[in-house]
Amino acid sequence: MTVQEGAAGLRARVVVGRGAFTLDVALDVAPGEVVGVLGPNGAGKSSLLAALAGLLPLRDGLVALDGEVLDDPAADWFVEPRHRPVGVVFQDYLLFRHLSVRDNVAFGLRARRLASRRDASATADAWLDRMDLSGFGPRRPATLSGGQAQRVALARALATGPRLLLLDEPLAALDATTRVDLRAFLRATLPATGAAVLVVTHDPTDAAGLADRLVILDAGAVAAAGRPADLAENPPTRYVAQLFGAAAPERR
Numbered sequence: 056m057t058v059q060e061g062a063a064g065l066r067a068r069v070v071v072g073r074g075a076f077t078l079d080v081a082l083d084v085a086p087g088e089v090v091g092v093l094g095p096n097g098a099g100k101s102s103l104l105a106a107l108a109g110l111l112p113l114r115d116g117l118v119a120l121d122g123e124v125l126d127d128p129a130a131d132w133f134v135e136p137r138h139r140p141v142g143v144v145f146q147d148y149l150l151f152r153h154l155s156v157r158d159n160v161a162f163g164l165r166a167r168r169l170a171s172r173r174d175a176s177a178t179a180d181a182w183l184d185r186m187d188l189s190g191f192g193p194r195r196p197a198t199l200s201g202g203q204a205q206r207v208a209l210a211r212a213l214a215t216g217p218r219l220l221l222l223d224e225p226l227a228a229l230d231a232t233t234r235v236d237l238r239a240f241l242r243a244t245l246p247a248t249g250a251a252v253l254v255v256t257h258d259p260t261d262a263a264g265l266a267d268r269l270v271i272l273d274a275g276a277v278a279a280a281g282r283p284a285d286l287a288e289n290p291p292t293r294y295v296a297q298l299f300g301a302a303a304p305e306r307r
């Protein structure tokens with residue numbers, strides 16, 4: 056293992072190329088901090104998450120988590136996705152339909168050989184309790200509502216004790232009431248996990264409600280960054296102004 060001294064949380068400079076598109080973003084996230092990633096279509100939000108998860112190898116830069124280097128192309132060092140202490144909840148990658156809810160949550164622990172079957176099931180049940188899903192273990196994902204399925208996906212991502220949590224549009228597919236409930240639930244739950252958290256969203260209300268800090272991407276680079284309230288008050292770019300301008304009526 057390659058180690059960097061005294062660096063808690065995520066420290067990254069991500070440089071990836073996809074054809075003519077290049078993403079070059081530097082990003083630090085402290086343990087327990089929630090950072091919202093916003094930006095127009097094609098800005099590079101999903102590419103950033105994919106690179107941090109190890110699904111898109113860096114062309115240049117470095118990814119380190121709590122001092123452990125996960126990707127360092129200059130040193131020819133790359134930790135495979137399944138060996139990274141990273142939890143992901145991607146929109147198009149929710150739950151395994153053929154597994155029970157409990158086995159979905161236990162999956163990561165079993166696949167990484169972190170626990171016996173019995174211990175993995177017990178850990179899964181404990182996470183379901185924490186997600187307000189006591190008793191849902193034996194059910195199949197098809198019988199869950201959207202909000203319940205999102206919480207199971209979150210439990211699955213958290214059960215392995217990730218030090219980095221990547222959430223891609225975790226609230227996008229939900230109706231308004233479920234969305235408000237889950238947003239409040241995530242706001243209360245995420246910092247307590249102690250993981251560095253990145254949340255990609257298109258929604259300024261979700262961003263302001265979930266994140267301690269926002270990073271705005273545009274054309275593969277950081278266009279603005281700061282606390283949601285500061286960005287809303289003094290928008291540094293037109294996109295940020297439009298973003299929070301559009302949110303204003305809902306807050307009145």
Ligand SMILES: Nc1ncnc2c1ncn2[C@@H]1O[C@H](COP(=O)(O)OP(=O)(O)OP(=O)(O)O)[C@@H](O)[C@H]1O
Nearest residue numbers: 073074076094095096097098099100101102103272
């Ligand atoms: N699998 C891929 N192969 C090649 N190019 C890709 C691939 N996925 C994305 N791209 C390109 O990379 C650039 C960044 O896309 P990315 O999906 O990271 O942006 P995004 O900010 O997540 O956009 P959106 O809000 O639309 O999801 C775009 O120019 C896109 O066309």
